Amino acid sequence: MTAFDNELYKKLQVEKINERIKAFDNKLYLEFGGKIFDDYHASRVLPGFEIDTKVKMLFDMKESLEIIVVINANDIQNGKIRADIGISYENEVLRMLQAFNEMEFLARSVVITKYNGEVAVDKFKRKLKNMGIDVYVHYPIAGYPVNVSQIVSDDGYGKNEYVKTTKPLVIVTAPGPGSGKMATCLSQLYHENKRGIVAGYAKFETFPIWNLPLKHPLNLAYEAATADLNDVNMIDPFHLENYGKAAVNYNRDVEIFPTLETLFKRIYGYSPYKSPTDMGVNMVGYCIKDEEKVRKACQNEVIRRYLNAICDAKLGKISEDVVAKIANIMEQLETSVDERKIVSVSINKAKKCGTPVLAIELSDGKIITGKTSNLLTSAAAAILNAVKYFSNIRDDLPLISPNVIEPIVNLKSHILREHDEQLNANDVLLALAIAATTNPFAEEALKNLSKLANAEAHSTIILPYYDEEVLKKLFVNVTHEPVVFARKLK
Numbered sequence: 156m157t158a159f160d161n162e163l164y165k166k167l168q169v170e171k172i173n174e175r176i177k178a179f180d181n182k183l184y185l186e187f188g189g190k191i192f193d194d195y196h197a198s199r200v201l202p203g204f205e206i207d208t209k210v211k212m213l214f215d216m217k218e219s220l221e222i223i224v225v226i227n228a229n230d231i232q233n234g235k236i237r238a239d240i241g242i243s244y245e246n247e248v249l250r251m252l253q254a255f256n257e258m259e260f261l262a263r264s265v266v267i268t269k270y271n272g273e274v275a276v277d278k279f280k281r282k283l284k285n286m287g288i289d290v291y292v293h294y295p296i297a298g299y300p301v302n303v304s305q306i307v308s309d310d311g312y313g314k315n316e317y318v319k320t321t322k323p324l325v326i327v328t329a330p331g332p333g334s335g336k337m338a339t340c341l342s343q344l345y346h347e348n349k350r351g352i353v354a355g356y357a358k359f360e361t362f363p364i365w366n367l368p369l370k371h372p373l374n375l376a377y378e379a380a381t382a383d384l385n386d387v388n389m390i391d392p393f394h395l396e397n398y399g400k401a402a403v404n405y406n407r408d409v410e411i412f413p414t415l416e417t418l419f420k421r422i423y424g425y426s427p428y429k430s431p432t433d434m435g436v437n438m439v440g441y442c443i444k445d446e447e448k449v450r451k452a453c454q455n456e457v458i459r460r461y462l463n464a465i466c467d468a469k470l471g472k473i474s475e476d477v478v479a480k481i482a483n484i485m486e487q488l489e490t491s492v493d494e495r496k497i498v499s500v501s502i503n504k505a506k507k508c509g510t511p512v513l514a515i516e517l518s519d520g521k522i523i524t525g526k527t528s529n530l531l532t533s534a535a536a537a538i539l540n541a542v543k544y545f546s547n548i549r550d551d552l553p554l555i556s557p558n559v560i561e562p563i564v565n566l567k568s569h570i571l572r573e574h575d576e577q578l579n580a581n582d583v584l585l586a587l588a589i590a591a592t593t594n595p596f597a598e599e600a601l602k603n604l605s606k607l608a609n610a611e612a613h614s615t616i617i618l619p620y621y622d623e624e625v626l627k628k629l630f631v632n633v634t635h636e637p638v639v640f641a642r643k644l645k
Contacts, residue, residue, distance in 0.1 A: 157203025158448035164204075165212040167438040172216070172357075175436055176323050178427070179355030182347065184340040185436070187328040188360040192254060197361055199632065200376045200453050201443070209361075213326065214258065220324035221261035224248050225334045228270045231279050237331050241620065245279055247330035252288065264318050268293045268335030291316040293335065293342060300414050307421040312345035332384065341415075344422050353423065358408075358434045363388045365402045365432050366440040372453030374403055375484050379460040382480045383473050393430035402432040454490040455611070455632075461485055462492065462634040466617050469637040495634070497522060497613040502636070505615040511638075513537040513618075515631065516611040517544070527577070530560070533614060534622035535583040538607070538629075542587075545603035546596070554597045555583070555590045580625035607631055 176183040189197075191213070197204045205211070213220065229235075230244045237247050248265060255262035265283055267276060270292040280290045293315040298305050305311050318339075325343070327336045340356050347354040362377035374388050387406045394402040408431040415434075419426040428434050443449055461481045467473045485491060492498055501514035504524050513533040514524045523544055525537025539554060548554070563582055567573045578586065584604075590597035608630040616638045618626075626633045 158443060158445035158452065159201040159203035160442045160444055161203060161205055161208050161211075164208065164438060164442040165215060167441055168212050168436070169215050171436045171438055172324065172359075175355060175357045176219075180353045181323050182325075182352055182354035183323065184325045184327055184343050184354060184356050186336045186340050186356070186358045187326050188336070188358065189362070191328055192251070194361070195627075195630075196376075196380055196456070199459075200373055200449065200456050201439070202448050202452050203444075210258070213260070216324060217258075217260060219322055220326055221264075221320055221322040222255055222326045222328065223264045223266055223318055223320075223339065224251055224262065225266045225268060225327060225329040225336050225339050227268050227334050228273055228276045230331075230334065231267070232273045232275045235331070241624070244330040244334070251328070251330065252286075261322065263287070264289045264291065264320075266291045266293060266318060266335070266339050268338060269295045271295060289319075291318050293339065299338075300411065300418075303414065303417045303421055307345060307418060312342040315342045315346075317346040318343060337411075341418055341422075348422050355427065356419075356434070357436050359436055361437060361439055363403045363405055364440045365391075365404060365435060365437060367403065369401075369403050370487060372450045372488060375487055376453040376456045376460075379457045379481045379484045382460070382464070382477045382484075391430050391432045394432045397429040402430070404431050408434075454488050454494070457481065457485050457488055458490060458492055458495050459632060459634050462495070462498070462613075462636075466635045466637045469639065470617070495611070495613065497611055498634070500524065501613045501615050511614065511616045513612055513614045513633075515541050515607070517541065518606070518609060529576075530564075530578060531583065532577050532579045532619075532622055533616075534580040534618060534626060535578055537612070538580055538604075538625075539583060539587075539600075541607060541610070542600040542603050545606045546599045548596055548600065552596065554594070554600055555586045556594070559586050559590050579619070580622045584625065604629065 172185065191209050192207065194206050194209060198206045226244055226248050235244045236242065237244060242250070252262055265288055267280065267290065270276060283290045296306055296311045300306065327340050329336050344354050344356055363374040364371070367373060369388055369390060378386065378388055388403055389406055389409060391402045391404040391409060393412055394400065412431040416426045419428070461478070464473060464478045464481050468475050468478050497514040497516045500522050501512045501524065504514065504526070505512040508526050510527040511533045512524055512526050514522055515537050516522050521544065523537060523541045525533050525535070525540050527533045528536065543550065543554065560578070563578060563586055564576055568576045587597055587601055591601045610631045612626060612631050612633040614633065614635045617635045618633065623633060
């Protein structure tokens with residue numbers, strides 16, 4: 156049994172959102188925080204939550220919604236990267252639009268916020284327009300978000316271009332945080348109100364979960380996931396004061412709420428919400444079926460976050476304070492790295508063989524290892540060994556013939572002139588796919604690749620991006636030792 160009920164979640168979310176639409180003039184701008192696609196964090200901490208669950212929920216409402224994608228001009232100008240999948244915010248916008256349109260969502264509008272005539276932004280605008288996308292610009296507002304009089308005026312929101320929408324529900328999403336989703340929603344409320352429409356605003360965030368305790372593992376795991384953003388979960392004081400009930404929110408929403416309340420009053424003449432929690436429509440907390448499984452999943456997630464934070468600090472990506480914060484969360488959850496068995500297994504194996512090692516713990520508890528050799532990276536070797544195990548193929552039986560391997564090695568070394576001639580995980584999977592056309596063992600192994608999903612893995616070095624990306628695509632949860640360079644093989 157899974158720990159989370161996807162079907163119940165979709166049902167409750169649709170009902171809640173429709174209820175909120177009806178509370179206004181049949182027009183709701185829904186700020187969609189977190190990830191619509193590829194929500195790996197939610198799937199890890201809520202066993203049973205599918206990475207595309209939120210997309211499926213929206214699909215059930217497809218006929219009544221349209222989508223606006225928002226991106227900050229500064230993020231275009233600076234080439235900001237989405238760290239989890241390694242692509243720029245600009246390219247992520249294009250990826251999102253393509254995915255939405257392939258699923259036949261109405262997604263034809265992009266808003267560029269804080270536009271100030273940047274050359275790179277103008278180039279991106281032209282690209283979007285050539286693709287048939289409607290592009291709108293919003294401008295920096297002096298004194299934002301404090302100077303309410305300036306914001307709610309012809310020189311504030313009034314200067315922004317009004318996005319023409321036709322559906323009752325408008326999803327406002329973005330490639331990442333800081334894009335300007337909330338500001339876009341509020342700007343639209345201002346313009347709708349001037350047109351005589353009392354449109355509503357609501358916020359969709361998966362985490363933190365408002366109706367679970369502050370120190371619930373799910374909320375602590377969210378703090379670990381956002382440790383580098385300085386997000387802090389807290390009891391919503393406005394909700395407690397108005398309703399006498401505790402509800403969990405996070406610091407940024409609590410801090411901005413007095414300003415939002417004033418903005419609402421300026422736009423509507425009143426505030427529809429008494430607390431930041433009131434703005435939300437999140438129903439995750441009602442769909443948990445197995446608390447113990449969730450607790451264990453959250454503990455594992457925080458351990459993974461801690462191990463990878465150590466590596467990020469080693470590479471200078473984050474500060475040591477972030478590592479310390481996650482370590483503190485681990486203590487609150489009464490867990491430690493020792494509970495991740497594959498850490499010690501991989502380290503001990505590496506000491507014995509003198510090369511980098513990747514250990515993978517499979518769903519049945521079996522631990523498979525792969526070591527770096529002159530031919531294969533540790534990740535490539537571990538993947539091959541794992542699919543051999545799933546397929547009941549002997550260790551000494553080669554899956555890929557030298558006739559397939561040699562041309563690849565020759566291509567890498569003599570034609571592409573790559574420094575490292577080893578076959579990485581991507582190389583090996585391509586070779587396995589080719590071998591599967593003539594080798595029934597390779598064909599069987601290829602079929603069993605999907606069984607690696609949700610496996611746990613640990614590497615004794617920081618894996619190169621090409622190996623890590625393949626493991627992520629196979630839904631393997633990988634962590635690393637903070638070792639940047641490994642001994643070069645001869």
